[in-house]
Each structure stands twice: as C-alpha cells, then as structure tokens.
Amino acid sequence: MNIDAGKLSLAGQVNYKNVMEGTPIWHHFIEMSKDPMKYNEEFLMQVIKDNKDTEYGKKYDFEGISSIEDFQKKVPVSIYDDYAEYIMSMTEDGEENLICAYPILHYNKSSGTMGNPKRIPMSERALKIFDSYVLKSAYGLGAEKIGIDWINAKSIALTESSANEEVLKCGATYGAVSAKAVRQFRPYLEMIYTSPDEAAFPLPDTNTRYLHALFALMDDSVSNVTVSFYSFFLELLRYIEGNWEMLVNDIESGKIDPSVRMSEGVRKSVEAKMKPMPERAAQLRAVFEEGFETPFIPKVWKNLKFIAGIGTGGFKNYADRIRERYTGDGVQQLKLGISASEGTFTVPFDLNCEDTALIPDSVFFEFLPLDAGDDFSKIVTMDGLEEGKDYEVIITNCSGFYRYRMRDAIRVTGKFNNTPTVQFLYRIDQTVSIMGEKTTEVALRTAAENTAKELGFELIDFSVYPDLDSAPVRYQYFFEIGQKPKGLKPKEIRFVLEQKLAEANPSMGDKVKKGICGATKLNFLEPETYMLYRDLMISKGTASAQLKPVRVINNELQRRFFFGLTEYSYEVVK
Amino acid sequence: MTIEKNIKDGKCAIALDGRLDTTTAPELEKELELDGISELILDFTKLRYISSAGLRVILSTQKKINAAQGKMTIKNPNEMIMEVFEATGFSEILTIEND
Numbered sequence: 001m002n003i004d005a006g007k008l009s010l011a012g013q014v015n016y017k018n019v020m021e022g023t024p025i026w027h028h029f030i031e032m033s034k035d036p037m038k039y040n041e042e043f044l045m046q047v048i049k050d051n052k053d054t055e056y057g058k059k060y061d062f063e064g065i066s067s068i069e070d071f072q073k074k075v076p077v078s079i080y081d082d083y084a085e086y087i088m089s090m091t092e093d094g095e096e097n098l099i100c101a102y103p104i105l106h107y108n109k110s111s112g113t114m115g116n117p118k119r120i121p122m123s124e125r126a127l128k129i130f131d132s133y134v135l136k137s138a139y140g141l142g143a144e145k146i147g148i149d150w151i152n153a154k155s156i157a158l159t160e161s162s163a164n165e166e167v168l169k170c171g172a173t174y175g176a177v178s179a180k181a182v183r184q185f186r187p188y189l190e191m192i193y194t195s196p197d198e199a200a201f202p203l204p205d206t207n208t209r210y211l212h213a214l215f216a217l218m219d220d221s222v223s224n225v226t227v228s229f230y231s232f233f234l235e236l237l238r239y240i241e242g243n244w245e246m247l248v249n250d251i252e253s254g255k256i257d258p259s260v261r262m263s264e265g266v267r268k269s270v271e272a273k274m275k276p277m278p279e280r281a282a283q284l285r286a287v288f289e290e291g292f293e294t295p296f297i298p299k300v301w302k303n304l305k306f307i308a309g310i311g312t313g314g315f316k317n318y319a320d321r322i323r324e325r326y327t328g329d330g331v332q333q334l335k336l337g338i339s340a341s342e343g344t345f346t347v348p349f350d351l352n353c354e355d356t357a358l359i360p361d362s363v364f365f366e367f368l369p370l371d372a373g374d375d376f377s378k379i380v381t382m383d384g385l386e387e388g389k390d391y392e393v394i395i396t397n398c399s400g401f402y403r404y405r406m407r408d409a410i411r412v413t414g415k416f417n418n419t420p421t422v423q424f425l426y427r428i429d430q431t432v433s434i435m436g437e438k439t440t441e442v443a444l445r446t447a448a449e450n451t452a453k454e455l456g457f458e459l460i461d462f463s464v465y466p467d468l469d470s471a472p473v474r475y476q477y478f479f480e481i482g483q484k485p486k487g488l489k490p491k492e493i494r495f496v497l498e499q500k501l502a503e504a505n506p507s508m509g510d511k512v513k514k515g516i517c518g519a520t521k522l523n524f525l526e527p528e529t530y531m532l533y534r535d536l537m538i539s540k541g542t543a544s545a546q547l548k549p550v551r552v553i554n555n556e557l558q559r560r561f562f563f564g565l566t567e568y569s570y571e572v573v574k
Numbered sequence: 575m576t577i578e579k580n581i582k583d584g585k586c587a588i589a590l591d592g593r594l595d596t597t598t599a600p601e602l603e604k605e606l607e608l609d610g611i612s613e614l615i616l617d618f619t620k621l622r623y624i625s626s627a628g629l630r631v632i633l634s635t636q637k638k639i640n641a642a643q644g645k646m647t648i649k650n651p652n653e654m655i656m657e658v659f660e661a662t663g664f665s666e667i668l669t670i671e672n673d
Contacts, residue, residue, distance in 0.1 A: 204637030261603050261634060313584055526626040527596060535630060536663065557663050564661025565626050 003148070010191035019148055020443065025132045026140025026308040029347060033417035037383045039360035041068060047364065047398050056086070056099045056402065066209075068190060068381060077376050077394060077403045086400075087119050094170040100400030102126075107174045108341035109543065120341035122177060123399040129362045130177060135226075135343045138308055138334055145351050150223035150305040151304045156216045157193040157225075158232045159200050160208055160544050176543030179229060189412045194219045196273055204539075214247055214256075217284060222301045230311040230318040230333075235531065236481075237297075237326045242542035246287040250274075261354030279498065286438055289561050295328040306332040310555075312354050313338075313424035314441065314549055317449050317459075319353075330486060338424050342404060343397045344370045346422060356412045357420040358382060363398075367391035370409055370428075385412045385420045392428060409440070430552040432466045434473045435517050438505075441551050443504035450479065450500040457481035457492060461530040462564055465553040467521070474518030475501070475508075478553075478562050480525040488569040494522040521571035536561070538552045575621075577605050579673040591620035594628030602632045612644045619650040623656055636668060647671050 005016055032039045048071065052062040060075045089095040091107060102123035110118040159181040170175045182189070182200065189200050199211035214235055216222065227233045240247065246257050254276035256267055287299045297304060307327070311319035312335050319333055337346035337356040341361040346356035358365060366381050370390040372378035377392065394404040409425040426441030433439065446466050452459035460480040467476045477497060498520050502509020511517040534547055553559050575592030586608055594602060608614065639646040644652070647669045650664040651659065
C-alpha cells in the first residue's frame with residue numbers, strides 16, 4: 001500500500017488512516033482465530049485480576065479464581081437487575097470500584113425498543129475495543145478483499161445526532177456510543193461524508209432525508225456507504241425513487257425546492273453549499289427517466305464499491321432488497337458483526353457473508369444451549385460449541401458485567417480458522433409464545449418475507465402482536481406494503497401468510513389447525529407508518545442508530561401506535 | 575382540504591377543513607413554514623381525518639415550536655382524530671384543547 005497520503009483529500013486521508021489502523025487489527029484477529037480459547041481465557045483472567053478489589057470482585061472472591069472452572073463455580077450467571085443498584089450509585093453518586101476497576105467514561109442507553117432504557121457502563125478499554133472491531137477491522141478486511149483504490153472519495157453516511165451530549169452526575173457521558181464518536185468528528189464530517197452538517201446535526205424541523213439524498217446525488221465520486229443499519233440506506237433509496245424529479249431539479253438550479261421543510265436559516269446555510277450543477281442533473285435525469293426496473297446505483301455512483309453496515313439477522317431482508325432493486329451484484333456488501341451496548345462480539349471475515357466470527361479478546365464468551373432452558377450446568381465455552389446448534393450468549397466484559405445473559409440467540413454456522421462463526425438469530429425476549437409454540441423472530445420474519453415473495457408485493461416492514469384478548473388467542477400481523485400487483489386481495493395475502501407461518505413454525509400451524517390458537521389476523525398499515533414511528537421515537541429521545549425494527553409488539557406505546565395507524569384489516573370470522 | 579391562516583402579533587391560527595392525508599399534508603407543511611411565530615393554534619374543528627403523513631407534519635411542527643420555545647395548541651379534534659392521537663402516543667407530546 002504505497003500511497004502518498006499528502007496527495008489525498010481529507011476523506012482519502014481518513015479512509016487511508018482507517019485502513020492503516022484497521023489492517024493490523026484485522027491481522028491480529030486472524031492470528032487469534034487460530035487459537036481462540038487461549039486469547040479468550042487470557043482476556044478473562046486479566047479482567048478477573050484487574051477487578052479483584054472491586055466490591056463485586058470481593059463478593060465473589062475473584063482473588064481465588066485461577067481458571068475458567070473456578071470462575072464458573074464462584075461467579076453466578078447474572079442479569080441487568082443484579083447490577084442496577086451498583087449502576088445507580090456509580091451514575092448518581094459517582095462511586096467507583098463497585099463492579100469495575102477501569103474508568104467508566106460512557107454509559108450506553110440501551111435500545112428503547114425493549115422498554116425503559118438501561119444505563120450500560122462502558123469502560124475506556126471497552127471503548128477501544130468498540131473502535132477497533134466495529135469498523136476498523138472491517139476496513140482492514142475491506143482493503144484485503146477490495147483493495148484501496150476507493151479511498152480517495154467521500155462516503156454516504158446517514159449519521160444523525162443531536163449536537164448536545166447528555167452528561168450524568170458522575171461526569172460520564174450518556175447516550176448512543178456511535179453518536180459520541182460523530183460529535184467528536186463534527187468539524188470534519190462534511191469533508192468525509194457527502195451529507196451536510198445540517199443533516200448530521202439537524203434542527204427539529206429539517207427534512208434530513210432530502211438533504212442526505214440531495215448531497216449524495218450531487219457527488220458522483222462516492223465510493224462507499226457506511227450506515228448503522230442497511231434499513232437506513234434502503235429508506236434513502238426509496239426516498240430518491242419517489243422524489244427524484246424534485247431532487248434533480250434542485251441539483252440543476254442549486255436551490256432547494258420551496259416545499260422542502262426546513263427553517264429559513266438552515267435553507268440559507270445549505271444553499272450556500274450548493275451551486276447549479278446542470279451536467280450532473282442531466283446525467284441523473286437520464287438515468288431516472290429510464291425507470292427503476294434495473295438497478296440505478298451503478299449508473300448514479302459508478303465508483304461505489306461497498307456498503308458497510310449491519311445487514312444480517314433482522315436486517316438481511318433490507319440488504320437483499322438493496323441488492324435486488326438498487327445495486328445489482330457489482331457492489332460488495334460488508335456486513336458488520338454483532339455488537340450491543342454490553343460489548344462487541346463478532347467481526348466479518350468475508351464480503352457478502354451472513355456469518356461473522358467471534359472475537360476472542362473483546363469479551364469472555366459462554367453459551368447456554370437454547371434447548372437447555374435455565375439449566376446453567378449445560379453452559380459451554382467457545383471450544384464446546386457445536387455447529388448447527390443454537391445458543392444464548394453469556395458474556396463477561398471489561399465494563400463490569402460478569403456472566404451476563406445477553407438474551408440474544410445465535411446459531412453456530414462453522415469456523416473461521418479455529419474460531420466459531422455465528423449468525424444472530426433473534427432477541428430471546430422477542431420470541432412469541434402464546435400457547436407454548438415458541439415462534440422466533442426468524443420464523444415470524446420468514447413467514448412475512450415468503451408471503452411477499454410468493455405474491456410479488458413489496459413489504460416495507462412488518463410487526464407481530466401476540467393477541468391474548470381474543471378467543472382463542474392468536475397472532476396479529478401488521479404489514480406496511482409498497483408496490484403490489486394489481487388485483488391482489490387482502491384475503492389472499494392473509495391466506496398465504498397463514499400457510500407460510502405454519503411452514504416456518506409447524507407447532508403454530510398445528511395449533512391453528514386444531515383451534516387451540518385462532519387464525520392470524522392481518523392488519524394493513526397506512527403508508528409511511530414505520531417512518532413515522534422512527535420519527536416519533538427520535539423525537540422522544542431515542543438515538544437513530546439504536547432504533548431497531550419493531551418485530552414483536554411488546555409494550556403499550558407500540559401496541560397503541562400500530563393499531564392506531566391500521567388502515568384496514570382482514571381476519572377469518574367463523 | 576381547505577386551510578385558513580391568520581397571523582397577528584406573532585400568533586398564527588390555522589383552521590383546517592377536510593382530510594389531512596398523504597395528498598394534503600404537503601400543502602399544510604408549506605403553510606407551516608413560519609418564522610418569528612411564538613404561538614401556533616391549529617384548529618381541527620372541521621378536520622375529519624388525519625393519516626400518518628399528517629401526523630408527521632404535526633410532529634415536525636411541534637419539534638420546531640419546541641426548539642423555538644414557542645407554544646402549539648391543537649383545538650377541538652374530533653373523536654376519531656383524538657383516538658389516533660391517543661393511540662399513537664401523540665397526545666403525550668401535544669397540547670390539545672377543546673372549547
């Protein structure tokens with residue numbers, strides 16, 4: 001990689017720096033992957049040694065632990081409630097050394113989608129791990145697989161953040177860790193990303209989708225897309241498809257259409273960054289006038305090499321949709337690994353791959369087989385995993401959580417060198433079981449996607465409500481549908497959905513057949529309902545990067561929201 | 575939908591008649607491009623229906639008014655619209671008054 005960094009644009013220099021820093025991290029990971037248990041055990045022993053004098057360490061005799069077996073005997077499996085009081089004292093009274101000896105610099109606000117947000121401590125060391133493995137190692141992998149001829153161009157990044165950071169009484173910051181990083185780089189963002197500052201740090205009335213789309217389209221040299229979730233990019237592409245005439249006119253004139261919502265101040269400052277681009281507008285118009293039957297991205301951004309973001313598990317259908325409709329096969333998908341507020345767990349090891357590999361020095365891993373219930377004697381470490389089997393992840397991190405049940409289900413898919421590779425399956429608490437049928441998020445998703453595929457309609461998004469008030473109890477699906485074949489009837493969609501649900505979870509199919517559960521009711525949502533839900537949650541303080549799709553409706557706010565925006569329904573009434 | 579707009583002394587009153595949906599929401603959005611307004615009253619007395627697109631306009635206006643430390647009031651929504659506000663959680667973030 002002989003590149004004269006001085007000749008690169010700022011975006012090029014930042015990309016080059018990320019590649020240069022990411023490459024050794026990626027190589028270190030490859031090295032660890034040959035003997036993962038060694039590194040994972042070393043990680044644990046270091047954490048135990050460093051934390052032996054914390055209150056938690058004394059309570060569970062960390063001093064007397066010298067092996068994984070000792071650790072498992074002395075330290076109990078835990079949940080958030082076991083740490084809640086410690087965390088309250090840490091955040092409100094500034095107490096230290098309770099659960100973690102390392103300085104806690106930040107508290108993650110865990111996803112509000114699962115109920116009230118929790119404060120998840122993040123130590124300085126955990127922040128370094130996050131920085132290394134969430135994106136930088138992917139740059140190393142990307143450089144190895146794609147090369148680096150893409151680096152001297154801007155990225156499309158749909159980052160949005162409030163300008164102000166919440167600070168807790170203890171002095172640590174509080175919120176989404178990704179937003180913290182964005183704020184730190186604010187002065188440079190416009191030189192690295194296509195979007196203007198007014199979209200990255202928006203005022204409340206700014207139409208940010210328009211701004212992200214406009215500035216991305218203005219730049220024909222874009223080489224990559226970096227988003228939290230693939231769903232964000234798909235939403236942008238749909239916006240472009242629906243509003244291309246206005247966007248192209250504005251690129252041509254260098255002025256923002258008066259119908260686009262933003263304050264006069266924002267309009268003025270954004271327009272100062274624009275200039276009439278008649279040639280670019282003509283190129284874009286020619287592409288969009290051809291229609292959307294073939295992917296437009298290779299014609300609009302000819303140098304676009306890859307899309308990086310979370311695109312596995314519940315986000316796979318969004319990634320697939322982007323490939324089918326917008327990119328074709330020429331753009332690589334770099335699907336980032338599994339990470340949560342509590343830690344960074346896996347990294348990608350190849351392009352266009354659903355599997356990611358466990359990181360041996362990010363957390364200490366234990367796994368409880370899903371069929372073991374709460375029988376903790378069945379817990380295994382990384383070397384005891386069986387391919388094809390499903391497990392709940394239990395982690396010990398370097399931020400004060402020990403043998404912590406993540407409530408995430410994963411499937412072991414194989415090995416990268418000697419390190420297990422996995423796929424995220426679902427949040428265990430998002431499993432629906434109204435009569436013991438245990439329908440997983442995967443099954444719910446498979447049923448919805450296969451219905452859309454078979455009947456040829458565009459499924460924008462879906463959710464499921466376990467309806468315990470009807471007799472007999474039943475599922476209620478919510479569909480937001482985009483384009484659909486002429487004449488397709490709600491009755492037909494519901495019928496196929498029922499079939500697909502029975503295929504995805506035969507136990508549910510059997511229960512419906514026997515009348516133990518009622519036939520599924522299908523509710524059709526108004527257009528843009530999921531977009532509105534996202535806007536509403538953001539206005540209530542949830543960070544955009546943490547807004548995951550609502551698969552199982554499990555709180556009153558969600559229930560009222562989705563029923564409130566149901567346009568019509570179809571059910572089988574005997 | 576018809577929109578009646580009155581601006582006086584930094585206060586703006588907008589009365590809506592008809593349906594606020596995907597087709598009409600952009601019209602209202604345009605009328606709500608207000609600078610220097612400290613108080614906004616949206617009179618829903620004659621509004622018959624609101625869709626998710628309409629809710630999005632209301633949400634972004636409320637956010638803008640909050641940021642400017644102003645006040646927005648929704649007046650006299652009918653029962654069906656009130657149900658939508660309550661169902662979607664909007665009633666918690668909006669000021670709603672009935673004459």
